[in-house]
Amino acid sequence: xxxxxxxxxxxxxxxxxxxxxxxxxxxxxxxxxxxxxxxxxxxxxxxxxxxxxxxxxxxxxxxxxxxxxxxxxxxxxxxxxxxxxxxxxxxxxxxxxxxxxxxxxxxxxxxxxxxxxxxxxxxxxxxxxxxxxxxxxxxxxxxxxxxxxxxxxxxxxxxxxxxxxxxxxxxxxxxxxxxxxxxxxxxxxxxxxxxxxxxxxxxxxxxxxxxxxxxxxxxxxxxxxxxxxxxxxxxxxxxxxxxxxxxxxxxxxxxxxxxxxxxxxxxxxxxxxxxxxxxxxxxxxxxxxxxxxxxxxxxxxxxxxxxxxxxxxxxxxxxxxxxxxxxxxxxxxxxxxxxxxxxxxxxxxxxxxxxxxxxxxxxxxxxxxxxxxxxxxxxxxxxxxxxxxxxxxxxxxxxxxxxxxxxxxxxxxxxxxxxxxxxxxxxxxxxxxxxxxxxxxxxxxxxxxxxxxxxxxxxxxxxxxxxxxxxxxxxxxxxxxxxxxxxxxxxxxx
Ligand SMILES: [Zn+2]
Ligand SMILES: [Zn+2]
Ligand SMILES: [Zn+2]
Ligand SMILES: [Zn+2]
Numbered sequence: 001x002x003x004x005x006x007x008x009x010x011x012x013x014x015x016x017x018x019x020x021x022x023x024x025x026x027x028x029x030x031x032x033x034x035x036x037x038x039x040x041x042x043x044x045x046x047x048x049x050x051x052x053x054x055x056x057x058x059x060x061x062x063x064x065x066x067x068x069x070x071x072x073x074x075x076x077x078x079x080x081x082x083x084x085x086x087x088x089x090x091x092x093x094x095x096x097x098x099x100x101x102x103x104x105x106x107x108x109x110x111x112x113x114x115x116x117x118x119x120x121x122x123x124x125x126x127x128x129x130x131x132x133x134x135x136x137x138x139x140x141x142x143x144x145x146x147x148x149x150x151x152x153x154x155x156x157x158x159x160x161x162x163x164x165x166x167x168x169x170x171x172x173x174x175x176x177x178x179x180x181x182x183x184x185x186x187x188x189x190x191x192x193x194x195x196x197x198x199x200x201x202x203x204x205x206x207x208x209x210x211x212x213x214x215x216x217x218x219x220x221x222x223x224x225x226x227x228x229x230x231x232x233x234x235x236x237x238x239x240x241x242x243x244x245x246x247x248x249x250x251x252x253x254x255x256x257x258x259x260x261x262x263x264x265x266x267x268x269x270x271x272x273x274x275x276x277x278x279x280x281x282x283x284x285x286x287x288x289x290x291x292x293x294x295x296x297x298x299x300x301x302x303x304x305x306x307x308x309x310x311x312x313x314x315x316x317x318x319x320x321x322x323x324x325x326x327x328x329x330x331x332x333x334x335x336x337x338x339x340x341x342x343x344x345x346x347x348x349x350x351x352x353x354x355x356x357x358x359x360x361x362x363x364x365x366x367x368x369x370x371x372x373x374x375x376x377x378x379x380x381x382x383x384x385x386x387x388x389x390x391x392x393x394x395x396x397x398x399x400x401x402x403x404x405x406x407x408x409x410x411x412x413x414x415x416x417x418x419x420x421x422x423x424x425x426x427x428x429x430x431x432x433x434x435x436x437x438x439x440x441x442x443x444x445x446x447x448x449x450x451x452x453x454x455x456x457x458x459x460x461x462x463x464x465x466x467x468x469x470x471x472x473x474x475x476x477x478x479x480x481x482x483x484x485x486x487x488x489x490x491x492x493x494x
Contacts, residue, residue: 081105081306083273090208092275093306099296101469105282105306106294110266111193111200113290114186116255117221120178122262124159124185125150129262133176140164142172158196159188162235171228183225184233186253190245190267191229191236203269204248210329211243222246248272251328259288266290277307277334278320279343283470284308298468307334313465313472316348316426317362318369318386336465340374343464345424350385354378359422360385392417392427402438407446410435414454424461432458 080099085091115122121130123146135144138151141163145151173179193201214222226242236242252272253265271292283297311323324332336343340361349359352373360371369382395401402410417428432454439447459476466472
């Protein structure tokens with residue numbers, strides 16, 4: 001894992017400035033960028049065919065991390081969580097003792113909450129969406145606010161004079177509509193922590209930094225916000241500090257939906273230590289005030305890492321890999337990604353054209369993957385596999401494949417998908433979800449039977465990809481409900 005603290009990043013950044021050469025930038029930071037990143041196992045980095053395991057067994061938990069570094073109690077004794085660290089996985093949370101599914105492990109309120117980087121006009125005081133197309137504004141800073149009462153709210157009062165420094169109105173959203181200008185708000189709020197919450201500020205500085213990579217990759221959105229904060233708002237002179245804060249938000253913030261349905265993002269310092277797995281071990285829920293609750297999704301042993309999925313577990317391998325690499329700068333080697341069969345579901349594979357019942361498996365773990373049949377050795381470039389998947393997906397995205405289809409026709413389409421891929425493949429899962437939505441108004445016996453069968457198979461797949469007490473499994477209707485509406489809750493029964 002590329003895991004420098006702010007002070008380490010500052011040193012490295014200083015070295016880069018002296019070097020002044022892109023190639024040197026790469027060599028300077030390559031040592032921080034490791035395959036496996038937040039999930040590098042005890043065997044270290046994998047490379048090429050050597051590192052390619054065909055085992056279906058789950059990869060072991062990172063014992064090496066547990067043994068090397070003594071645990072440090074992080075929460076009150078009631079919370080069975082400890083923090084550990086390693087050079088490649090950074091700082092991460094583990095269970096301190098065996099825990100049961102559903103057990104509360106950590107809860108936390110955000111140290112800073114604000115609009116997402118791009119969003120529709122939202123009031124900076126009450127965080128409600130602004131529906132007035134005339135866009136009412138704060139008299140002082142000219143940012144959208146629903147009332148002057150919100151302008152004097154505790155949330156906006158501290159940032160208002162900072163935002164008001166933009167007297168030319170460069171950074172304020174100009175029109176009613178979707179805007180990327182909100183990116184700056186949470187950055188400003190986090191910078192203000194230095195004064196308002198020194199303890200949180202200290203923790204924020206300790207978060208892992210990916211700034212050198214963002215600079216290396218010419219992340220325009222990142223640079224634009226940093227330039228605006230340092231050159232227009234002038235809230236902080238130290239450019240590297242602003243780089244760090246903006247990077248910490250991009251990497252670590254959690255999205256939270258308010259009770260009125262407004263999607264916001266918050267910085268949670270403890271939750272930022274949750275590492276990633278495409279088969280997460282905890283589930284995260286929230287209350288109406290933005291507090292997040294982390295519960296064990298399944299039985300965990302003492303020392304097991306607490307993991308969430310940074311990206312959807314229903315994305316195919318190449319999409320998950322691209323996301324973690326581009327956003328978090330590591331290549332996932334969780335127990336699912338390091339198993340070429342993806343826990344036996346062949347979720348991203350194509351069948352081998354030569355061997356009946358065999359599926360191609362990824363063989364290259366660095367760079368562009370090639371997929372290969374483990375029996376006959378037939379190879380296919382990943383680009384061709386993606387093209388085939390995209391071709392099928394376009395039928396469900398854009399065509400009216402399922403519209404006006406009878407349950408029998410829908411079943412035939414899904415059977416066709418199953419012929420082309422594994423029965424648990426990504427395309428089948430997506431097609432089944434579309435089919436269920438399309439058949440929602442159809443209460444005929446045939447439709448209800450088909451929907452129940454689809455839900456049952458989806459539940460089976462979800463139980464492999466996100467086992468335990470997870471939101472994904474919880475969203476699946478119980479089989480009897482596929483036949484008839486659920487009974488009224490007890491409090492409504494008379
Ligand atoms: Zn308001
Ligand atoms: Zn204001
Ligand atoms: Zn993974
Ligand atoms: Zn084959």
